Amino acid sequence: MRLDKYLAEASIGTRKIVRMYVKDGKVTVNDQVVLEPATDINEEKDMIKYLGDKVVHDGKIYYMFHKPAGCVTARKDENKKTVLDYFDKVNCNSLFPVGRLDMDTEGLLFLTNDGEFSHQLMHPDKHVDKTYFFWAFGSLSEGDKIKLETGINIGNDESITKPAKIEVDKQGMYEELKEQMDIGECIKKKKNLYHQSVVSGYLTISEGQKHQVKRMLKAVGCYVVYLKRISIGSVSLDPSLKLGEYRELIIEEVQRLLKE
Template sequence: MRLDKFLAQSSVGRRIEVRNYVKEGMVKVNGEVITEPAMEINESFDVIEYLDKVVHYTGKVYYMFNKPAGCITARKDAVNKTVFDYLDDAHMNGVFHVGRLDKDTEGLLLFTNDGEFEHKLMHPQKHVEKTYFFWALGTLEEEDIKALKQGVYIGKGEILTKPAKIEVDKHGVYEQFKNEISINNLESIDSTHYNQPMVLGYLTISEGRKHQVKRMLKAVGCYVVYLKRISIGGLTLDESLKKGQYRSLTEQEVKKLVE
């Protein structure tokens, strides 16, 4: 195994980071400082040290996280709470988030130390589907649904979005739904909106543009007040996970995502 791969899969850092650690003389193999990241090592017999501490091989790891609203998808932030604040620091040095969710968006977020896994899920040419549950002020008529399915323009100079899947779950007015679920966004809505039309549904996209779901729904006259990602590819969020909790993916779940 390459030295940089070993370090990346042992929670020392991301592949690009550990290459720099090696080049800067921070890594030893069997007591000797090594500066070549591509050096082949035997993870079963060689003794690898980083900053004079023995590194134990952990292998590839994959986590499912139920992201709560109010935290940002980043490792550190001077102002906001981040998704990593919910994770066990002892095992997360080389782990990174796969894609991201907006600060006020909840739901399924993945973590790994496997760069190939991230590439298979996030590369634009892979077209991995992601499904979101939404509450939005407004209505979705047949022509709006047709437009979302065919693709809409969501920004100046941007190309048409790829065809999406849309499922309307409920139509009504805000007054009907405001007590169904505890959502801070809804609680802050002015009382003048109580009789405003509201629609609940699911939108499935295969792209990852910034604020894409919100912008797509805005393009057909809807204002999103709650958004939750419920699935990526063939993987669905484990609803037994409370907000802020995470767990390892099973072998079968990993296969669902990469096959």
């Protein structure tokens, strides 16, 4: 393993920061100062120290997080709360989000220090399914569902979306379904709500274009007012996790995701 990767995974700092530490002579390998961050080390046999203290490497870590709306999927932000701000009992130096969710979107998000894990789940060539639950103003006809499932144009400069899966859960008038909806501030933005049709359902996609779910539904006349990611691959959001809570992934979940 590269020295800088080892230090970052041990939460000494981000990859960028630990490279600076190495170049400044703050790191030793077997009591010898090493100045090259890309130096190969044997993590099982070599003794790595930072400022004279042994570096403890706990290995790769994986978290499942129930992201609430209102926070950004980023490590740091000068103006807004980030997903990492919820990990107050965890050393977050090496953690990063796997992919992203829009600020107003809730649901399943993974955080890890494993770059290969992130690549496996988020690279476009891997086509890992991601399922979202939504509420939207509008309705979905059989023709609309066929368009979503076979591919749809969501922008002049965008490619046609890959085949998706759509399952309608509830459909009717707002007056009939309002008690079941969680649409927050949208009530203030829409007029004549009692005369609006609404629809809820599940949309599964295997890619990640910007605001893709919202734009796909908009392309068939639906305005999304609530969105929650409920699964990635074969792993679903743990129902015991409340908004803002997290837990470590179990070994079986990590293995399943790496095989998706």
